[in-house]
Amino acid sequence: MVSVINSIDTAHEDMIHDAQLDYYGTKLATCSSDKTIKIFDVKDGQQTLINELQGHDGPVWQLAWAHPMFGNLIASCSYDRKVIIWKETNGTWGKLYEYTNHDSSVNSVIFAPQEFGLVLACGSSDGSISIISSSGDGSWTAKKINNAHSIGCNAVSFAPYVSPGALLDPYNKQTPVKRIVSGGCDNLVKIWREEEGEWKEEKKLEGHSDWVRDVAWAPSIGLPRSTIASCSQDFRVIIWTNDGTGNDWSHKILHKFNDVVWHLSWSITGNILACSGGDNKVSLWKETLEGQWVCISDVNKGQGQVTDKSISS
Amino acid sequence: MAEREKVYCQTIYDPACTAGLQSTWGFGNQLFVFPGRKPTLYPENQLHCRRLQEIREVRWDIDLYHPVMRKLVNESHNIFVMLQKHAAEKAVGGSIHPLILKSSRQYIAVLIAYSDELKKLADATIDEDKKENYLDLLRLLKMSELIWSLCEILFLDSPAGGLVITQLLDWIRIHFTDEETILQILQEDRPDSHQFYWDSVYRLVLQGQIDHARRLLSKHTAAYSDNFQSIDDLLKRMPIFSQMSRGHSVAEFDMKWRHWQDDAQRRLEEQEFASNKQLRTICRILAGEEAVFTELQDICGTWYHMLVSKMLYQHPTVKAIDLQYYVQSCLDVYRNSQQRLGELDNILLVALEFDIHQVIKESSSMFSNWWFVAHLTDLLQHCGQLEAHKLQYGSNLREFLLLDYASSLMSNKSLWVVGVSYLDHCPEFGRHYLENFIENMPIETERKAQKLLNICKERNMTEQARSICKVVGMRHLNNKRLGAALTWFLRSKDVAFATVIAEKFLLEYSESGSFTNLDLIDNLGPSMLLSNRLTFLGKYREFHKLYEDGDFFAAGSLLLSLLDSRLAPKEFWLTLLKDAIPLLEARELIFSSSDTYQLMHCLEELTKEFDVMKQKDGKRRSFSEHEKEKLDLLKLGLTRNLSRAIVTEGSIKLS
Numbered sequence: 001m002v003s004v005i006n007s008i009d010t011a012h013e014d015m016i017h018d019a020q021l022d023y024y025g026t027k028l029a030t031c032s033s034d035k036t037i038k039i040f041d042v043k044d045g046q047q048t049l050i051n052e053l054q055g056h057d058g059p060v061w062q063l064a065w066a067h068p069m070f071g072n073l074i075a076s077c078s079y080d081r082k083v084i085i086w087k088e089t090n091g092t093w094g095k096l097y098e099y100t101n102h103d104s105s106v107n108s109v110i111f112a113p114q115e116f117g118l119v120l121a122c123g124s125s126d127g128s129i130s131i132i133s134s135s136g137d138g139s140w141t142a143k144k145i146n147n148a149h150s151i152g153c154n155a156v157s158f159a160p161y162v163s164p165g166a167l168l169d170p171y172n173k174q175t176p177v178k179r180i181v182s183g184g185c186d187n188l189v190k191i192w193r194e195e196e197g198e199w200k201e202e203k204k205l206e207g208h209s210d211w212v213r214d215v216a217w218a219p220s221i222g223l224p225r226s227t228i229a230s231c232s233q234d235f236r237v238i239i240w241t242n243d244g245t246g247n248d249w250s251h252k253i254l255h256k257f258n259d260v261v262w263h264l265s266w267s268i269t270g271n272i273l274a275c276s277g278g279d280n281k282v283s284l285w286k287e288t289l290e291g292q293w294v295c296i297s298d299v300n301k302g303q304g305q306v307t308d309k310s311i312s313s
Numbered sequence: 314m315a316e317r318e319k320v321y322c323q324t325i326y327d328p329a330c331t332a333g334l335q336s337t338w339g340f341g342n343q344l345f346v347f348p349g350r351k352p353t354l355y356p357e358n359q360l361h362c363r364r365l366q367e368i369r370e371v372r373w374d375i376d377l378y379h380p381v382m383r384k385l386v387n388e389s390h391n392i393f394v395m396l397q398k399h400a401a402e403k404a405v406g407g408s409i410h411p412l413i414l415k416s417s418r419q420y421i422a423v424l425i426a427y428s429d430e431l432k433k434l435a436d437a438t439i440d441e442d443k444k445e446n447y448l449d450l451l452r453l454l455k456m457s458e459l460i461w462s463l464c465e466i467l468f469l470d471s472p473a474g475g476l477v478i479t480q481l482l483d484w485i486r487i488h489f490t491d492e493e494t495i496l497q498i499l500q501e502d503r504p505d506s507h508q509f510y511w512d513s514v515y516r517l518v519l520q521g522q523i524d525h526a527r528r529l530l531s532k533h534t535a536a537y538s539d540n541f542q543s544i545d546d547l548l549k550r551m552p553i554f555s556q557m558s559r560g561h562s563v564a565e566f567d568m569k570w571r572h573w574q575d576d577a578q579r580r581l582e583e584q585e586f587a588s589n590k591q592l593r594t595i596c597r598i599l600a601g602e603e604a605v606f607t608e609l610q611d612i613c614g615t616w617y618h619m620l621v622s623k624m625l626y627q628h629p630t631v632k633a634i635d636l637q638y639y640v641q642s643c644l645d646v647y648r649n650s651q652q653r654l655g656e657l658d659n660i661l662l663v664a665l666e667f668d669i670h671q672v673i674k675e676s677s678s679m680f681s682n683w684w685f686v687a688h689l690t691d692l693l694q695h696c697g698q699l700e701a702h703k704l705q706y707g708s709n710l711r712e713f714l715l716l717d718y719a720s721s722l723m724s725n726k727s728l729w730v731v732g733v734s735y736l737d738h739c740p741e742f743g744r745h746y747l748e749n750f751i752e753n754m755p756i757e758t759e760r761k762a763q764k765l766l767n768i769c770k771e772r773n774m775t776e777q778a779r780s781i782c783k784v785v786g787m788r789h790l791n792n793k794r795l796g797a798a799l800t801w802f803l804r805s806k807d808v809a810f811a812t813v814i815a816e817k818f819l820l821e822y823s824e825s826g827s828f829t830n831l832d833l834i835d836n837l838g839p840s841m842l843l844s845n846r847l848t849f850l851g852k853y854r855e856f857h858k859l860y861e862d863g864d865f866f867a868a869g870s871l872l873l874s875l876l877d878s879r880l881a882p883k884e885f886w887l888t889l890l891k892d893a894i895p896l897l898e899a900r901e902l903i904f905s906s907s908d909t910y911q912l913m914h915c916l917e918e919l920t921k922e923f924d925v926m927k928q929k930d931g932k933r934r935s936f937s938e939h940e941k942e943k944l945d946l947l948k949l950g951l952t953r954n955l956s957r958a959i960v961t962e963g964s965i966k967l968s
Contacts, residue, residue, distance in 0.1 A: 006370040016349040016366050018335070024755035025340035030347075030368065042370070043755075061351065069783040071791060089791065107351070114780070154351070213351055222745030262350045263335045268753050269720060269746045274336045274344060282336040282346050282371075289713055297373055 008047040010038060020063045022072075029074055031060035037076055037086070039093075051093050056080050061107050067114035075120050077106035083122050083132070097140050102126050107154050112178065113161035121180050123153030129182055129192070131199060145192060145199045149184025154213055156182045157228075160220040181228050183212030189230045189240065191249075207251050210234035213262050219270035229254070229273055231261035237275050237285075239293065254285055254293045272296070340753060341724020344371045374721045377682050379450060381434065383728060385427045389688060390731045392419045397738050400695050413696045417465045420688060424458040456657055457685045459488055463617075463664050464672065464689060467633050468698050475632040476554060476563065481621045482521045489520065489618055495529070504532040511591045515612050518598050519622040523548050543585055544592050547577055547599055554629060567630055574600060574626075601626040607646050616643040617661055637665045669698055673710070687718035687735075712739045716746060723750050733768055744772070751777045756784060766804070779805040786810060795821070796830030803837075808844045815846040816882075819853070823888050828854060849880050856892070869896045869903040876915045886919050891943050897950035906958040913951050916944070 010016060014033035021028050021042075027050075028040045037053040037060055058079030066073035072088035073096065083106055087096040104125035112119035118134040129145040159179035178194040179202070189205040189212055210233035218227040224244025231237045237254040259278030266273055273293075276282040284297040333350035347368040377386055396416040403409040428451055435447035466480040491513070498507045510529070517526035527548050535541055552569040577599040580586070586593035597605040606613070606623055613619040620643045624631050628639070640662065644654075654662075656679040663671040673693075677686050693699050694711040715735055722732030732750075736743040751769065756762045762785045769778035782805030789798035790810075795817055802810040822828055834854045841851035852875055859868035872893055875881045881889055893912060896903045904912065 003372060003375075004369050005372050008368040008370070010347075010366045010368055012366040014366075016335075016347050016368070017351065019337045019345055019347055019368055021337060021339055021345065023753060025343070025753070026755050026757075028337075028345060028368070032349075032366065043757075067780075069780060069787055071787060115776075219749055220745070221742050221749070260333075262333055265336060265338050267338050268340065269716075269749045271716070271720075274338060276334045276336045276346075278333045278350070280334045282334055282344065284344075289710060 006042075006047060008040060008042070010040075011049070012036065012038065014059075017060065018062045020065055020074075022065045023068050027065075029063050029065065031063050031076060033059035035060060035078075037063065037074070039074075051088075053086055053093050055084055055086075055095055056082065058105075061105070062109050064109050064111050064120065066111050066118060066120075069114060070118050073118075075109045075111065075122075077109040077122050079105045081106060081124070083109055083120075083130075085120075097132075097134075099130065099132055099140070099142065101130060101142060101144065102128065104152070107152070108156045110156055110158055112158045115161040115176065116178055119178075121156045121158065123148070123156040123182055123184070125152035127152055127184070129153055129156060129180065129199075131180070131194075143197070143199055148182055148190065148192075149186045149188060151185035153182050153184045154211065155184075155215045156180055157215050157217045159217045159226065162220050179217075181215045181217050181230075183215040183230055183232075185211045187212060187232070187234075189215055189228070189238075191228075203247055203249060205230075205240055205249055205251070207238050207240075208232040208234050208236060213260065214264045216264040216266055216273075218266045218273075219268065221270055227270065229264045229266070231264050231275060231277070233260045235259060235261065237261055237264065237273075239273075252293070255295070257281075339370070339724070340755070342373050342375065342721055343724055345369070346371050372724075374682050375725075376450065376453070377684060377721065377728070378725050379446070381427055381431055381447075382450060383725075385423060385454075386684070386722065386728055386731055388423050389420060389684070390734060392416050392423070393688060393691065393738075394734060396691070396695065409695060413692055414465075414469055417461070417469050417692055420692075421458055421461055421465070424454050424461065428454045428458065453680065455488075457680070460657070460660055460664070460672075460676065461685070461689060462487070463661060464693075467664055467667065468669065468693060469696060475634065476630055477633045477636070478521075478554065478621075478624055478629050478631065482625065485618055485621045486520050486522065489516070489614065490522075491516070495525070498529065499532065503534060504529070505534055512612055514591070515594065515598070515609055518548075518595055519609065519613060519618070519625075521553075521625050523551055523553075540586050540589050540592050543580060544595055547573075547580070547596065550576075551599070563630055570629055598622075598626055603627075610646050616640070616647045616658070619643045619646065634667065637667075640665055669693060670710075673714070677714075683714060683718035683721055687714045690714050712741055712743075715739050716742060719743075720746065720750075729754070730764075737772075744774075747772070748774060748777055752780060756781065759785065779807065781805075783807060783810065790814065796833045799830070799833060803840050803843065806843055812844040812846040815844065815850040818850055819846075819882075819885060823885070828857075845880060846882065849875065849882065849885075852880065853885075853889075860892075860896075865896055865899055865901065865903050869893075869908070872896070873904070873908055873911060877911060883919070883922065886915060887940065890916055890919070890947055894943070894947055894950050897947075897954040902954070902957050902961050904954055904958065906955060906962055909951055909955045909958055913955075916947065916951070920944075 008028070010030050010032075012030065012032035012034050016030055016032045019028055019030045026041065026043045028042045029037060030040070031037045035054065035056050035058060038049060039051040039053070041048045041050050053074075053076075056076065056078040060076050060078045062077050064075045066075070074086045075083060076086065077083045081100065081102045081104060083099040083102075084095055085097040086093050099122070102122070102124040106122050106124045108123040110121055112121065118136070119131065121129060121131045123129045127147050127149050129148045130142050131145075132140055132142045134140050157180070159181070161176060180192045180199075181189060182192065183189050187206075187208045187210060189208070190201055191203040191205070192199050193202040208230065212230055212232045215228060215230045218229065226242045226244060228240040229237060230240065235257045237257070238251050239254050240249045240251045242249045254273070255275075257275070257277060257279055261275055261277035263276045264273060271286060273285045274282055275285060281298060283295050285293050286296050287293055333348065335347055335349055335351075337345045339345060345368050348366065376382060396412065399412050400409055403412065431447050431451040431454065435444050435451060438444045438447060462484050466477055466484060470480060494509050495513055498504045498510055498513060501507050504510060514526055514529050517523075517529065527545055530536060530541060530545060533541065550573055552566060552573055554563075554566045577596055581593070581596050581600050586596050594605060594608075598609075606619055610619065613622060620636070620639060623643065624636070624639065631639070656675065660672055660675045660679065663675060673686050673690055676689070677683075680686065690699070690711050694709070699710055716739055719732040719735035719739070722728040722735070729750075733747060736747045736750075739746070751765060751774065754765055756765065762781055765781050766778055769775070769781065782801045786798045786801035786805075786807070787810075789795075789801065790813075795814055799811065799814045802814060818828065818830070818834070828834060831854075834850060835858070837847070837851045841848045852871065856868055856871045856875070859871060872889060876886065876889055890912065893904075
């Protein structure tokens with residue numbers, strides 16, 4: 001049974017574009033077209049506004065929390081072409097770093113797995129992706145992938161950290177590889193990999209027939225297999241898988257929805273995918289024993305009461 | 314096969330926005346849902362959105378978080394762990410079957426115990442909502458128990474010759490006995506005047522509770538009449554195939570049974586009970602007459618009760634596998650009434666058809682938690698009832714369900730520990746699930762951190778342990794509790810952060826002239842070797858101690874070795890050299906001439922470096938007035954000491 005436990009009035013004055021829980025699920029950060037970022041304490045069923053961050057000059061599209069070992073850090077990206085990294089010290093939040101090297105709206109921001117250090121990636125409407133890293137002494141360096149997606153990049157997601165060989169051959173340790181998946185207005189999903197400090201396109205995944213709106217690399221459950229989910233304006237969600245031995249990716253259409261799918265997110269163990277979008281529904285999908293993806297839960301907006309419905313599979 | 318065909322759907326009424334819905338995962342079965350959507354190419358001015366922007370916390374499968382259910386989770390966990398342990402031991406040799414059966418009975422006992430508790434709670438509660446909640450859970454447990462018991466009879470307990478009637482009767486008795494009514498009847502002055510007297514007698518007979526039936530009949534005012542005596546005689550002589558009579562063969566029992574039933578039929582034909590309709594009904598049951606069961610459908614109540622009653626009087630030697638052939642006629646009886654087949658009926662049906670996978674599948678979708686399927690599947694797997702049902706990426710059904718069950722426990726602040734234990738018993742993915750969960754587990758207190766660390770330690774999860782120490786250490790560092798922070802970084806052998814803290818300690822010393830957390834620094838022991846800076850910190854503190862104790866020679870040689878070995882960071886040399894001044898001025902000669910040369914060399918090196926830096930960047934740090942004064946003092950001390958040393962050494966050489 002699905003139930004709404006709490007509701008939080010964010011008091012944002014315009015549309016919310018993202019809400020992200022910190023690593024431990026105790027703080028929720030939200031961002032909105034009203035240019036602000038708000039941070040709520042959501043421990044034990046309470047919801048208290050603890051901070052409001054102002055600093056962007058346009059709608060704030062997306063947020064990301066850094067791993068807590070780096071302290072309390074949030075990265076935000078906005079229509080104002082900026083990426084801001086915010087840091088909390090003794091309860092007050094301030095700007096730690098501002099990245100202004102994009103020529104258009106920055107649509108997506110995400111931190112790399114903590115094992116790689118303090119690294120983040122962002123994708124912009126100018127078609128490029130930036131990978132920004134902190135050396136730890138307060139200086140930041142950025143690498144840019146130009147023309148990653150023509151017309152624009154809508155989403156970026158990091159591959160989980162898996163030490164290569166750790167699964168198959170624990171004695172053959174190489175440096176772990178950083179990988180990013182991105183989705184854009186060229187209807188493509190692309191995988192990038194870092195090689196000797198440079199980012200190279202490793203794979204181009206063709207399957208969508210309209211803009212790709214979100215991509216999400218699934219957390220690793222210790223298999224060589226990699227899984228990526230992508231969603232698009234073509235109403236489809238595609239699951240891409242790689243068996244970990246080559247550069248071949250196979251794909252399966254999870255579902256064709258009735259409207260644009262805007263947002264994807266994996267559960268902590270990567271076994272359930274939440275899809276949401278223009279049909280005002282959030283649905284949860286799980287892979288069955290036969291490798292089929294089935295819907296297990298649904299939350300939707302509209303009139304009505306709690307209902308149960310059956311779908312055949 | 315979809316493990317869950319049923320889709321749970323929750324609708325939220327919110328006119329705030331129709332532009333779309335988004336969601337973010339929480340920990341475990343938790344989602345945050347809010348209106349809105351991803352970036353558009355331009356900022357939209359959506360007036361219809363300028364309303365309440367609410368975020369909703371949505372959870373599912375959380376009925377196990379109820380206080381009573383938490384107890385059930387904990388107790389069943391003990392049974393589960395016990396079974397896994399014994400199964401691992403027995404795998405080497407010996408039969409595991411009695412163990413499985415024992416565990417199954419224990420699970421059922423737990424279900425019954427908490428059903429009783431819930432019933433008591435429900436009866437004692439006045440609050441309507443709470444009562445309803447208790448009753449919901451009670452229904453859930455009752456259903457679990459009903460299905461589980463049948464599965465135990467069919468799949469786990471294999472009675473001699475495959476005969477199941479005794480077990481089935483027990484199953485029915487537990488769920489359909491109305492003891493209260495019987496007690497009421499017995500308390501009446503004239504029991505047979507009670508409105509449910511005959512219904513109760515019929516029910517007892519239908520359930521094969523012959524002794525009780527005879528007792529009730531004996532309370533009838535006409536109990537000593539001929540026809541009552543005749544029925545009593547029949548009941549008394551009814552052959553019972555029980556565990557006790559295992560010595561007899563089935564054929565032997567069958568013969569006895571036919572003989573007895575022929576007798577019942579004969580008495581019926583001879584109109585022995587023509588004068589008493591009720592006794593005649595009883596005799597018709599005993600004779601196994603088809604029509605009488607339909608007449609008594611309200612007393613059976615359900616098709617499965619009727620099935621068992623019919624089996625008792627029509628096919629007492631039915632084998633488990635053949636039960637399914639008699640189901641339809643029972644279903645037909647109830648189909649005519651208003652009752653529709655529910656989920657529960659379907660599960661029992663597929664169980665009777667021995668379709669174990671379907672039982673698990675349908676149960677998965679009926680129960681709002683994974684407790685039932687996870688534990689039942691585990692048992693079935695252990696007794697080999699599930700042929701390896703491989704997941705595409707290589708895990709079997711048991712693990713698949715256990716993972717789900719464990720995951721549903723992880724988001725509860727007391728049950729997560731139980732979840733961890735279940736993950737331990739998932740050989741394929743358990744560890745990786747646990748790693749992911751541990752990484753994201755909220756660390757509210759040091760105690761929790763310690764608990765998590767122990768979990769990591771027991772399982773050799775070094776990465777996760779390091780991450781926990783780092784997080785807690787960082788937290789202390791941000792709150793300026795250097796000592797506590799260092800303790801955590803030492804625990805995870807975190808070189809980088811131990812260095813950072815050691816530097817902070819040194820900075821603190823050079824600013825204030827004293828150390829905080831002396832206790833910790835004094836007791837670093839071998840852990841100081843983790844980082845050079847930390848070693849220096851420890852050694853430098855040792856120098857202070859030696860100096861305080863008046864052991865100037867040891868202090869002096871330690872100071873020298875710190876400089877000489879380059880263990881001391883450059884920016885600290887000045888402090889060390891300043892520390893040398895009182896030693897140079899000591900009454901006894903502490904530094905030999907070669908020692909003094911070394912000190913002079915260090916001073917020269919330092920001064921040169923400062924000059925170089927000054928040339929490169931005028932603004933860079935140069936010696937302050939105070940420092941210059943100290944340096945002059947040092948130079949003076951060094952020269953004086955050198956002359957003393959040359960003289961002393963020279964004099965020694967002379968003699």
